[in-house]
Amino acid sequence: MSVWQQFARGAQVLFHRRAADKDLEEEVEHFLEAAAAERIAAGESPEGAQRAARLELGRPELIRDEVRSHGWENAVFTLAGDLRYAARQLRANPGFAIVAIVTLALGVGACTAIFSAVNPILFARLPYPNSNRIMSIWEMRKGGVPIFVSFGTFHGMQERSRSFEALAVTKPWQPTITSADQPERLDGQRVSAGYFHVLSLSPRVGRDFEASDDRLRGPNTVILSDGLWRRRFAADSGIVGRQIRLDDNLYTVIGVMPASFENVLAPAAQLWAPLQYDPSLPADGREWGHHLQMIGRLRPGISEQRASSELGIILQALGQIYSKGYDSSGGVPDGMIVNSLQNDLTRGVKPALLAILGAVGFVLLIACVNVSNLLLGRGAQRRGEMAMRAALGASQGRLVRQLLTESVLLAIVGGALGIVVASLGVRLLVSLSPVDLPRVAAISIDRDVFRFALVVTGAIGIVVGAIPAFQISKGLQSGILQASRRTTGSRHWTRRALVVSEVALACVLLVGTGLLIRSLHQLFAVDPGFDGSHVLTMQIQESGRRFQDDSERLRFFRQALDAVRRVPGVTSAGLTSQLPLSGDYESYGVQFERDNGKLGEPAFRYAVTPGYLETMRIPLRRGRLLNEHDDNGMPVPVLISESFAKRKFSGEDPIGGRIRIGPDVGHEDRPWATIVGVVGDVKQESLAVSEPDAFYLPASRWPWADNVMSLVVRTEGDAAQLAPAVRNAIWSIDKDQPIVRVASMDSLLATSEAQRRFVLTLFEIFGIIALVLAAVGIYGVVSGGVTERIREIGVRAALGASPRDIVGFVVRQGMTVTGLGIALGLIGAIIASDALITLLFGIARLDVPTYAGVIVLLFGVAGISCWIPAQRAARVDPAITLRAE
Amino acid sequence: MENAGTDVIQGTLDLLILKTLSLEPMHGFGISRRVEQVSRGVFKVNPGSLLTALQRLERAGWIGSAWRQTENSRRAKFYTLTRSGRKQLELETADWQRRSSAIARLLSAES
Secondary structure: OOHHHHHHHHHHHHHOHHHHHHHHHHHHHHHHHHHHHHHHHOOOOHHHHHHHHHHHHOOHHHHHHHHHOOOHHHHHHHHHHHHHHHHHHHHHOHHHHHHHHHHHHHHHHHHHHHHHHHHHHHHOOOOOOOHHHEEEEEEEEHHHEEEOEOHHHHHHHHHHOOOEEEEEEEEEEOOEEEOOOOOEEOOEEEEOOOHHHHHOOOOOEEOOOOOOOOOOOOOOEEEEOHHHHHHHHOOOOOOOOOEEEEOOEEEEEEEEOOOOOOOOOOOOOOEEEEOOOOOOOOOOOHHHOOOEEEEEEEOOOOOHHHHHHHHHHHHHHHHHHOHHHHHOOOOOOOEEEEEEHHHHHHHOOHHHHHHHHHHHHHHHHHHHHHHHHHHHHHHHHOHHHHHHHHHOOOOHHHHHHHHHHHHHHHHHHHHHHHHHHHHHHHHHHHHHOOOOOOOHHHOOOOHHHHHHHHHHHHHHHHHHHHHHHHHHHHHHHOOOOOOOHHHHHHHHHHHHHHHHHHHHHHHHHHHHHHHHHHHHHHHHOOOOOOOOOOEEEEEEEOOOOOOOOHHHHHHHHHHHHHHHHOOOOEEEEEEEOOOOOOOOOOEEEEEEHHHOOOOOEEEEEEEEOOOHHHHHOOOEEEEOOOOHHHHOOOOOEEEEEHHHHHHHHOOOOOOOOEEEEHHHOOOOOOOOEEEEEEEOOOOOOOOOOOOOOEEEEEHHHOOOOOOEEEEEEEEOOOOHHHHHHHHHHHHOOOOOOOEEEEEEHHHHHHHOOHHHHHHHHHHHHHHHHHHHHHHHHHHHHHHHHHHHOHHHHHHHHHOOOOHHHHHHHHHHHHHHHHHHHHHHHHHHHHHHHHHHHHHOOOOOOOOHHHHHHHHHHHHHHHHHHHHHHHHHHHOOOHHHHHHHO | OHHHOOEOOOOOHHHHHHHHHHHOOEEHHHHHHHHHHHOOOOOEOOHHHHHHHHHHHHHHOOEEEEEEEOOOOOEEEEEEEOHHHHHHHHHHHHHHHHHHHHHHHHHHHHO
């Protein structure tokens, strides 16, 4: 039988139902008549024959129903009928419908929004061909800590490695573009020639970088992003070959990337220029600084392990050839780390995202349990209706289907609203998200997300409806749909179980939230090592090659600093090459004379002006701070951090100790610098990370002058308010110097924990939803219990129970449920807290105050939820209840 | 009617209907009686199943139907075998014979 024929005939019936029905009716009628006629012919009386025929063949209505129930069109009729009926049911109980739909919409919405954020980061492939072969490559410091690679390492790997089709390195680049329009600072990348080759992408127009572009003092070439090309150059089709001015230099545009290009390594980058480092690898140059991000495309069939062991072997060879170079930046690394780019990008956020995904799953579960509970409560009211329908011949399957149709309809309406909630939620999420969240641009309600919402909705419809439907069918089987005590009991038992699970789920979520809150408290109680209140910070990016030499650059910074100090409201100011908790991370090798030839331990380098340490109120422990006279004379004075001093000098006085730093490490012909002071430890990377080794030296005494310096300003009043005045003071010296990253030190401190805060915010939202839903659940079951046992309560009151006894009786009911839920929840929380472990700080997984707090909170909320029904029970007038019977 | 209780073997009703209609066009009751008579009362056709089967066969295009007068001038729905129905009958007949002879062989081998 062809499916098409089945469909066509079915459709005919669907659209001409009445005619088809009449046809069938007549046929059945004729069937019976013919049977009767046969009997009459055999000599029976007409009446007797008709009765006998009916007896033999059955009731015509039933025959008709049987015939009609075949064919697909019939399912459509039933479904339409069920849906109409379900919609009518929901309209008749708007309160129930609204609560259920809103609950589901919140659950589905929250879940879908989170999924949309998590999907591109954790599950979707990176948007490049064969992206699983793209690796992220790091040098490995002691203890397996990954650090950026140096150009020297990259250069050696590129020459020798056979595991990779292509290797590339990149670093951030922020040129200022000047043309007819206003000057603008752009985000971009300096890349080695193979960058786009590793990603397997090429410009939409023009050409990719070639080796000839990426050589020392090579031509200035640049590739633009599609966005920049449209915005800044009006999508000029003749752009390739044109020259544009960046940082006072002319660059030739050689290509434009396609609009679809998503640059996961630097999402904000709008243009790319070749790196142009020196392949002769001078031992005291930037070629040995650890500041390049390296990526590579594995050859097919080569595993990560094989690649990393190959690179490790190459590294050993390089370490011997270029020992001076490596010593200038902290020594030869322990090995190489090769990790898929996808994992590498998400490694930092994966635990947080999984925790959030888990939390939102809990919210969805609680929402489902709540709606199940509401449906069960309604089931009690509809017992009569179901009994009636069963008596009229509705089969058990038919009734179950009806109930499932209702719950699926609820889920569909809730799910549709949920997608609306999700699209709002996604926007909120993106605005809340920490800056280091990868692939933010890819977060949207796309097809995957839509499919996810659909599946979740469908599953909810069935899961949520299953328990009530099961209850009804069980009732039908045992034939006790009438208001018998046993069904009441078992349904009540089910409702309690649901509330217990709701409380348990809420408990797990709240413990998670509590642990995060406590962690954040602990973190902010950590002493950063400086006093950030009333401190304004900004970064001055001395752009391009405007200054001919280092002394000119230093003079500009000195004059700018003087101008800033003259601004009214400024109490002190200073400059530093890197600012704590700002995302800066720069370390160099330090060689101690007393170590007798042992080389290069890495430490943070702070090239500072006098006034920096004072402004930050970094305490002086021994010796002296730096001053203006340190700009000249020998030896070069340095300060080291307290822990560094303690570790290296173990109790002896470090003052007067001699060290070589950075490019001088290992060069016997270079002079020693002298330690003149010891200052307090500072948190550089994050409050949670303790890497206290650091050295400070005058900015003028580093082998080259930094062109990016951070300004710190201590102010009398509100730090942020002084920002315009400070900026103008700098511009009064040179109006073309871009100033970026203006922020108070306090806000830097806060955003340095943005990821934890992000997770915490979401946990708080989910925790509150869970708590409210659990409270509603407890209220529902206790209140329902009071209604069903109103007679018992009346009897108790009549027998002399005081209102207090009755309140106690009711509240105990609620508390039993809550207590059970908490007990289960605590077990769950202990297991689930394992998933949070990387986000915790300063507290144990089994932090007692958190667990105690959650228990108190849940019992408190449960108490409030029980209070209203308990009061109602206490007011029950025994006379009225007893008379009502 | 104790001995008339055997239902038509699952899946063979279609074959029986097609065979019956291959002899002459017939209405529903006629088919039911004919199956009962020819099988000497072994098979009993329940009207619900019969009408359902007729509906299914008609949808498959193996039989056609038309309202006509019966011999005692009542209106009844008469079913006729179509060309594709005849092919189907041949197919199913061959299939059935293959199966039943296989079963027969099995049973006789055992005894």
